[in-house]
Amino acid sequence: MEEPGNDYVELRFGPRWTYISCVRKFLAGFFLIGLSDKEQAERISTAASELLENAVKYSSEENSYLRVAISRGRNEVHLLVENPADPEQINVLRREFALVTAAEPEAVYLKRMEEAARAGKQSRLGLIRIRYEAGARLRLEVREREVVIHAVFTLEEA
Amino acid sequence: MPTTSFASLDAQGVKVEARLEGGVLRLVMSGSLEARDPSALFDPYWSNVDQTLRRKGVKQVELDICGLDYMNSSGILTLVRWAMTAKTDPVYRIVIRHDRNLTWQKVNVPVLAKLAPAVVSMAIP
Numbered sequence: 001m002e003e004p005g006n007d008y009v010e011l012r013f014g015p016r017w018t019y020i021s022c023v024r025k026f027l028a029g030f031f032l033i034g035l036s037d038k039e040q041a042e043r044i045s046t047a048a049s050e051l052l053e054n055a056v057k058y059s060s061e062e063n064s065y066l067r068v069a070i071s072r073g074r075n076e077v078h079l080l081v082e083n084p085a086d087p088e089q090i091n092v093l094r095r096e097f098a099l100v101t102a103a104e105p106e107a108v109y110l111k112r113m114e115e116a117a118r119a120g121k122q123s124r125l126g127l128i129r130i131r132y133e134a135g136a137r138l139r140l141e142v143r144e145r146e147v148v149i150h151a152v153f154t155l156e157e158a
Numbered sequence: 159m160p161t162t163s164f165a166s167l168d169a170q171g172v173k174v175e176a177r178l179e180g181g182v183l184r185l186v187m188s189g190s191l192e193a194r195d196p197s198a199l200f201d202p203y204w205s206n207v208d209q210t211l212r213r214k215g216v217k218q219v220e221l222d223i224c225g226l227d228y229m230n231s232s233g234i235l236t237l238v239r240w241a242m243t244a245k246t247d248p249v250y251r252i253v254i255r256h257d258r259n260l261t262w263q264k265v266n267v268p269v270l271a272k273l274a275p276a277v278v279s280m281a282i283p
Contacts (some may be wrong), residue, residue, distance in 0.1 A: 021192045024228070042261040049192075049226035050231060057194075106269070113273055116235050117242040133265040 003060050007072035015056045015064045015083070024049035027070065034072055040153070044070065044077055044132040049124035051081035054149075057122075058092070059083040077153040079136070085147045093147060096127055097140045098109035105132035164210055169205055170196060172226070174203070182218045183211065188225030191233035200233070204240035211250045217248060220281070221268075224257040234266055241274040248277045255281040 009030055011021055012109075028045035035041055048068055055066050067082040085093070102110055109132040116124055130136050136151035164176035164183055172189040185207070194201075211219065223229075244252060254270065256263040271278045 017194050021190070024192075038259075039261045046228075046262060053194075053230060053232075109269060110273055113235070113238045113269070114242070117239045122232075123237060129231050129234075132269075133262065 001019070007031070007077075008070070010069040012065055012067045015059055015066050015079050017053075017056055020044070020049055020052045020056065023052060023068065031072075031077070035077075035155070036048060039079075040155070043136075044079060044153060047130040047134040047136055047153075048079055048081065050130055051079070051149055051151065055081055055083040057087055058089045064097075072155075075155050077155065079151045079153070080148055082146060082148040084145055087145070090142055090147055093140060094142075096124065097138065100128040101138065108132075164207065165203075172281075178216070181216060182220055183188055183207075183216050183222045184222065186222045186225065190227045191229045193230075193233070196230075196233045197236055197239075200236035200240060201239055204236060205243065207248040208240060208243050212247075216250060219252045220253040221250050221252055223263060224255060226263070227260065228262060228265075237270060238261075238273065241270055241278050245274040250277070252278045254278065 009027070013023075024045045027048050028041050032038055032042040032132050048070065052068060054064055059066070064084055068079060068080070069082075070079045073076075096100060100112070102108065105128065109128045112125055112128050116122075129136065130151055133140060134151065134153065136153050139150040139152070140151065141148040164178060166176045166187075167174040168211045170191065170193040172187060175186045175188075177184045177186075191200075196245065205217075208246045210216075244250065254267050258264045267280055270281055
């Protein structure tokens with residue numbers, strides 16, 4: 001990860017669902033200033049929102065927190081969301097990562113939509129949406145009882 | 159109990175206004191869908207729309223989402239479920255009118271049309 005420049009923001013807050021919308025709108029506005037690109041700012045804020053929704057749904061309950069950090073390098077934007085998680089949830093996440101990175105994003109998105117429509121309430125579309133809609137490269141980092149999901153967005157040359 | 163008319167909806171930050179005009183059901187969505195579990199409200203709503211369309215023999219729905227600022231993936235899934243239900247016995251078409259200036263719409267509406275091409279299409283701008 002490159003050293004952060006001026007286009008850098010980091011937030012840490014309790015895992016309350018109603019904060020997510022507020023954070024999404026803030027990030028979209030913040031990066032609209034730094035990137036001067038509404039579409040890219042929306043892609044990044046959507047990705048952050050989906051990761052935060054997953055983090056609230058699947059993080060462990062006790063002493064929980066969410067940390068979202070976004071920084072802009074010369075050619076890319078780096079987003080990370082960190083939260084505590086149980087070993088069981090970490091394994092679920094590992095399987096999800098394997099599934100959503102197994103093929104081309106559109107093919108996986110369509111397949112996951114069909115599967116999710118047949119399955120229960122949980123959408124499980126968030127990660128593949130980030131790959132497909134936001135065009136981000138995803139990486140999962142597992143620490144002791146903590147997960148960090150990194151999403152990296154390549155910026156087009158001006 | 160199934161209803162005999164098309165209901166509107168105003169909940170979870172989203173409005174859906176339903177109007178039957180000239181044999182076409184026009185559904186206009188506005189707001190922002192970011193609820194934790196939108197399926198609890200929207201799955202039964204779309205299911206009721208599907209059943210009423212079939213009962214009344216309405217052949218086309220125009221779903222206007224231009225005023226829908228944002229939809230999370232759980233919200234998108236409710237539209238996916240409706241499209242998949244419509245696809246199993248295709249007797250009506252869903253034409254989606256969307257705003258290409260909203261990134262989530264520009265990217266996701268073509269995917270919905272690809273998922274169920276026999277029943278879902280995009281309105282010509």
